[in-house]
Amino acid sequence: MKLLRELFFPLVAVLAAFVLGGIFVWIIGDNPFETYRLLIGSAFSWPDGIGYTLFYATPLIFTGLAVAVAFRCGLLNIGAEGQLYVAAFATAWVGIKFGGTVVDVFGTPVNYSWVTLPAVLLVPLAIVTAIVAGAAWGAIPGVLKARFGSHEVINTIMLNFIAIALVSYFTQYHFKQAGDPILQTVPVGAGVHLPRLGSFIPGLPTRIPLNLAFLFALVACVLVYIFLWRTKWGYAIRATGANPTAAEYGGISTGKQIVLAMAVSGALAGMVAVNEVLGYRYRYYDGFSANYGFTGIAVALLGRNHPVGVLLSALLFGMLIRGGIFVDAFSGKVSKDLVEVLQAIVILFVACEALFRGSFGRFGLLKRSKV
Amino acid sequence: MTEIFTIALIFSTIRTATPLLLAALGGLYSERAGVINIALEGLMLAGAFTAAAVTHYAGSPWAGLLAGIGAGVLVAAIHAVACIRFNADQVVSGTAINILMTGVPAMLSGALFLSSGSTPQIPRDDLIPWTPVVLALLLVGVTWYVLYRTPFGLRLRAVGENPEAADAAGVNVNGVRYSAVLLSGALAAIGGAYLSIGQSSLFTRNMTSGRGFIALAALIFGKWRPVQTMLACLLFGFTEAISIQMQGVFKPWGEEIPVQFISIVPYVLTIVVLAGFIGLSRAPRALGIPYQKEK
C-alpha cells in the first residue's frame, strides 16, 4: 500500500508527460504511437537495446543519487554537472600521469607518465581521485552556504561554468596532443581501463560500452541507502533537511551536515568519471557530458530522492536516451530532443505535486539564505 | 596593446552586453517581485527560436520580434503558474523550463526545417542589428522609472520584500507577481531574439550558451538594481568582447591569456559578491517564498 502510494504520483507524472509529449508530436505532424514504439521498443532488444540502455543509465544513477543526497539535506545541487567535469578531468590526469605508454591519435606510442603503476593500484587510485575531486568541488558551495549563508543554487550554477572553463583550459593548453583537431586530452594508460561487461557476459559484445561502472552504480545505490538511513551521519543529514530547527535542538550542527551532504553529493557525481573516462572514452573529452548533471535532477525528483526510485527512473531515462537515437534516425519529423521535452514535463509535474503535499521541507533552509 | 582598446571594442562590448542586459532586466522584474527566475536561459531560447522562425516565414523581423516576445510570455506563464498557483519550488520549475526550451525549439526546427536544431539563414536585410541594442539601453531608464516612480513599481518592490505588508496595504500580491514573471518572459525573449535575428542570422541549437545564467549573475552582481545591473552586464560583456579580440594578439608575458580565464570572471565575481566579500548583495527578502494567507 505504502509502495503503491509512493509510486502513484511519479507514474502519473510520467504518464502526463507522455500524453503531453504525444500531443506535441502530433502537432508537429508525426504519429505519436509510432514515435513511442521507436522510443521505448528499441530499448528491449538483446544485446544492443538493453546494453546501451544500462550504459546510458549508469551516469544518471550517479547524478540522480548525487542530487538525492543533497535534497535529503534540504539542498538543491544544480552543480553535479560541474562536479563530474572536475572529477573526469582529475581521473584522466591520473590515468595519463600514472598509466604508462599509450598510442596517440596518430598511431605513435608515447609515454606521458611520471611512473607506471600496475592496474591493481591504478584503478583504485583513479576511482578515489574521481570521488575526491567531485567531493571537493561539491563541498565548495556547501562551505559557502554554511559559512556565509550564500545560496547553493546560484553558487552551484556559477561553479558549473567555472569547472567547465577550467578543465577546458587545462585540456587545451596542457594535455591536448598538438595537432589533434578534437578538444580532448591524450589517452589514459591501458592499465586504468575498466573492463566492459561484455568480457564477462556471454552474448554481450564488448563493442557495447557498458562497463564495470554500472555495477559500481548499483553498489552506490545500496551504499547511499545505508548511508542515509542506516548511519548516524545519514540521520543527521536527513534531520537537517526535514527540520533544521529541530535538528539543532537535537544537538546536530546543521552547518556541518550541509558541507557533508554536498561533499557526498559531489563524490557521487564524480563517479560519472569512472563510467565515462575509465570505461568508455579512455580520455577526458571536452563537453562529454550530455547534461547528466541536470538530468540527475529529473531522475532524483521522479525517484522521490530514494535510491530505489533513482535506479528506476535512471533506467527509464537511460531507455529514453537510447530510444531517442532511434527516433532521430527512423522517425520522419521527430528528433531525439523529444527526450528532453518529456524530461522537462516530468520535472514540472513532480515539482507542482511535491509541494501540494508539503513533503519538500526545504523552506526552512531557504528562508535563512540569500539567493 | 593599443590596437585592442578601440572604438570597435566599445561597440563590441555593448553588442555582447545587450542580450545579457535584456534578460537581466527581465530577471529583475521577476526577482524584485519575489519569484526566482533561473529560467532566463530557457526564456531567451524561446524568444530566439520563435523570432528566427517567424522572421523566416513572414520576412519581417518585427513580426519575428513580436512573436518571440509572445513565446517568451507564454513560457514564462508556465513558470508563473507553477510557482504562484501551485507553490512549486521556483528553482526546480526554472530548471524544467530550461530543459524544456533546449528540447522544444530543436524538435520544432527538426519538423519545420528538417534540420537538427537550427533555422534557415535569414537574409541580411531582414535583421535588426541595432534596434534591440538601443531598446536595451532605453529599458534601463524605463525600468528605473517603473520601479521607483510608478505605483506598479512600488507595489512590485513591496511584494518582493514583504508580501504580507503589501497585502495589508491592499495590494494584490499574486497579481503583481504574475505580471512581473510575464514581463520577465517578454524581456528575456527580446534578448534571445537579438541573438538570432540581430547578432547572427539564424537560430542554432542552444545558441544562448549560458547567457541566461550570466544575466542572472549580472542581476545579483548589480544587487537587483537597474543601473548597477546594466554596469554589471557591460562588465561581463566587456570580458567576453575582449577575450574574443585578444585571441592571438595580446601576450603580456609572451603567452596569450587563455580565453577560459576571462570567461569565468563573471561567475567568480558573483560567488564573491554573494558571500559578502564586496559589499552585501541582499536579495529581495521574500525571494523564493510563495505567499499564502492565513497560515
Add this chain to the structure above:
Amino acid sequence: MLELRDITKRFGNVLANDGVSIKVRPGTIHAIVGENGAGKSTAMRIAYGFYTADGGDILVDGEVRRISTPHDAIALGVGMVHQHFMLVEPMTVAENIVLGAETGGVASLDLGKAADEIRALSDEFKLSVDPRATVESLSVGQQQRVELLKALYRRARLLILDEPTAVLTPPEVEEFFAILRRMREQGKTVVIITHKLSEVLAISDDVTVMRDGRVVGRVETSRTNAAELARLMVGRDVLLRVEKTDAAGDGAAVLGVKDLTVTARDGKRRLDGVSFEVRAGEIVGIAGVEGNGQTELIETLAGLTATGHTASGEVEFEGRAITRLNSRARRELGVAHIPEDRHRRGLLLDFDLAENSILGDHYRKPAVSGFGNVFLNDRGIRARALQVINDFDVRPPDPDLPARSLSGGNQQKLIIGREFEINPKLLLVSQPTRGVDIGAIEFIHRKLVALRDAGCAVLLVSAELEEVTALADRLLIMREGSVVGEVDPKRATVEEIGLLMTGGK
C-alpha cells in the same frame, strides 16, 4: 462605530473566537484585554478583513458590512496597526504610506505631493515623522507612528492597535498615549489590544476582557480596577488540582543561574539580569505573559542561543559552569528539554516515531552500534521507541507511523517520553500541555510530579497560570525579561500573581 456580533473563527482544531461580540462606541478608546491566545488579535484581524470569520456579523456605523480583504476595511474607514509592523523596511516612509493607496495615474507616483500630505498629518497629530527617511533607519517607536500615519493617510476613522506598547520604552509609551488622546479629541475611535492592565486603566474609556476565545467581561474603565480585571483575565471557575506532596526542598542546587542577560541584535535585552536556583526534587514554575523572556530563558539554558543573540552571565549545573557548553554536551550531562513549540523544535514531523524517539541521542547507544558506533541500531531504536510509547501511552502505538499523523497530545507525550528516557537531572519544560486534550494534560502533570519525586530538578514555563500554580513548588514571575517576584503558589492569589505579571501594581 464598530460592532462585532457573535463572531466565530476556527483554525484547524482550535476555536480561536467563540461567539465574540464587541461594541465600540464612536470617539472612544476601547481596550481589549486578555492573555496571549485569548483571541483578541483574531477578532480584530477579522474586523480588518485579514481573516474571514466562519460565522457572525461585522457592523460599521450600525450597518452589517462584508469585510473580506483589508481593502474592504480601508474603504470603510477602518485601519489597523499590527503587532508585527507591516512595513517594507528598505523603502521610505512615504513609499510605505502610499503603498496600495497611490493617487494619480499609472505612470506617476507623486511622492512629493504625498510627502507634503504626510507631513501635514504628522504635524496635526504631532508625530514628527520624516517622510523621506527609510523605515529601517527609524526606531521602533517611529516605525509605529509610520503605521499610524498609514492608517490616517487612508482616512481611517477607526484605528485598531494590536499590542502597540509591547515594543515601546516607558517614556515612549507616555508619548504614544498622548498621541492616542489627541486622536480621540479629533473624533477618531481607537481600539487597543493589550495585556497590560496599568495601560488599560491609564488610557481607555471602555474595556472588553477576553479569555479562551470568549468575551468574559465588558466594563467602563472608570467603574473597575486592576484586581477585578486581573481576575477576569486569568481566573478560572474550576481550579485544576494536581495530586502532589510538598517538595522536600532541601535538595542540592542542580541549576544555578546568575545574572543571565540575553541581548538581541538590535540591542534590546530579551533577558535582563535573571538569577535563580532550581534544587533537586523541586519544580520551579515561571509565570508570565508570553513573550516576556521565557522562551529565551529556556532556550539559553538548553544551549540554543538564537543566532544574533548574545548571552552573558553564568549558568551552573551541579556547581559546574556550563555557560559555554553546546546543547549536545548539556544533554550528555543530564539536561533534558521539552520545547515550547513541538512542530518547530521538538519533532521531525515526516520522520517516524522510532526516528523521533532518538532525536538528540541519535549518535550514542542504544541508537547506534557496530563498528565505531556509526550504524544505527534498528533493534535498539525500536526498543527505545516502544519503551516511550508504552511508558507514555502514545497512541496509536506504532513506531513506523510518521509523527505528523499523531494528535497534538500524543506528539507531546512522545517528546516528553523521549526526554524522560535520558533520566534527566534537570528538566527544562516549556508549555507542556499546549494544544493537548484534557486526559493527556492530567497524564503529563502526573509524570512531571513523579519525575520531581524521583529527585529531578524541574524548571517549568507555562502561559497557563493555573498549570504553573498547581505544579510548582516555588513560583517566579517574569515580566519584560526580568524576574519581578517570587511567590508561594499555595498561598498567592490569582489577583496577586496577575498584577505582578501585568505590571498593574
